[in-house]
Amino acid sequence: MELEIFTQDKTDQWKFMSEKVFDGFKSLQISLNYYTYSTFELHVGLINEHIRMFIPDTVIYMEGMYFYIDNAIVDDQATAQLKVTGNSLLGKTADRIIMRNYNRSARPEQIVWDHLNNEVVNPSDTKRKIEYLKLSGSPNLGTDTIQYQNSYGTVSEELTTLCTSYDFGIGERATSLGSPGNTLTIFKGKDVSDVVEFSDDYENLTKAGYQNNNYDESTTAIVLGEGEDNARKKVVVGDNQAGLNRKELYVDARDLQKTSNDITLTDAEYNAALVNRGNSKLAERKRILTLTGEVPVSSKLFKLGEDYNLGDTVTVRSELYNLKKQSTITTIKKTYDEKGLYIEPVFGKESPTIYDVLGRS
Template structure:
């Protein structure tokens, strides 16, 4: 696949340009819809401006500032030929949310469109915290347009990045942080994506299929291993006095039950809402991965991009799937390529164990 190798600019937090690199060995950039992505750069140690690749400096891979990351890891190694190489890694700018927890005396509760709820928490815990030392002066929210479905939310002493990811997944809306060169701000914004499926007629459809010679190295997962469809949401109270509300539906052998700890719910109505949110985390996992080929049928970042809903077809597998592009990985090497993931993210063992612990936690 012919991909133009981008140059990498290095900035400090004050937007000062420290250097620009276009002669590196390898660069991988992963952007995600529901959470921050990451990057990894390999470069020979003797090359120009390598000394500027220091922790907490910013790398920028596009002119719009959407593809930017924070250097958080450095590794220097030497191969058997004596060539010294620097490896740097870090999250995209959204990784800054990982540096805050939702500090509050009582639960920080809010209700509104997903965008309003997400920007509320970013504002309260990163931009305009009541504790001055928690504020980041160069962080800002984009103008709130009230996008996404209506949802209530509450949080207390949780990682901010996890809260934002959970809201995004529940409301099926994405987010990212980009650089604004005019205001010298890091700007938090939501991303809705476009419907580009074969069944709609508002926009030219995007179809990834062997018939179009635009996809290879495919992998499809359809898993019910962690799926639950009935939740018993446990609210306030102890033992027999604890308020329990059932959410979901299912019967017979197809009924899959789980207990959901929702002890922070204030009343029965909020308990049901929270129960539905927690139950949604134990959904069926349907995911599709593939390497996109450049046949000029669909141009990346013009005809399709992260967050868009597209159609995937594989006639040999009897598969036709309309799904959202939830991850895009750009690999810039001698053989550059683009890899995409559609649908649900497969939980890791750590995530699964944590989910089980949250479900069985009880206040009495």
């Protein structure tokens, strides 16, 4: 696995020079994500050349797209290793906010496209433009229209919420070789679950792990919008749930306003906006039931990139864990080290990390 390293010109932030083609790493893990930007973790030897080269905003070409470094750290000098982490270029959307009152009834994928186009790729204020990102044409994935409102939210967070809630992704591919830049495409994976099945019984899923928990699950969202006390607007999403199946979640949606920037929603439209907010919050708190494991690179049963891809729906099955279900491949983790390449798909949602929980609002 060879990486091409591009260092940033000190006088022009959008000009990058190819530093070298590099394969001298100790290990590399790339997490290709469906609902959000991708990430990497690279371990290299602790030498002066690497300290100089692997700095924030240096760009690395790998897996057919460009990534940027956001952190280089030495945990312990005795290990003689530098740990370098970063994101695909889509991660730069974390540096932009929705600089307007966006209030629209539209398909979720169109809303994502609007945020990318208006805040990142072609903003009216050119100082906000992230020049190494381009955007393909406006998509139509056939999803239902939703009522959506947001002002001053972080772009990356809104993209992830919409993609997760309505099950589509944002693909990234290098726009051209030798010049850092990715083209973004909004897409939905294919359903290949009737053909592709991963199972520890077939041995096309090794080191199988298992999760079955509901400690973070919510099924009923009580969403409160504008107004005060008994006059606050309220909707209940998932009100049909009862008994032990009813797990209530309070959602403060006071930021959603019926009238904003001379736009006034009807009662039905405003309620629809509250329902969308409730659905988005419930999407963060699903029950977890999934298998994890490694897919042997030598397996001839199913090939990544030929039989299945990131975002596709496949079948996962295990007799031991009494599990058979259709799951979306939400992440593909690729690990390169001295022993070779390891592929670890993530089927569906994993348990939230402490950072996920702290990031909830």
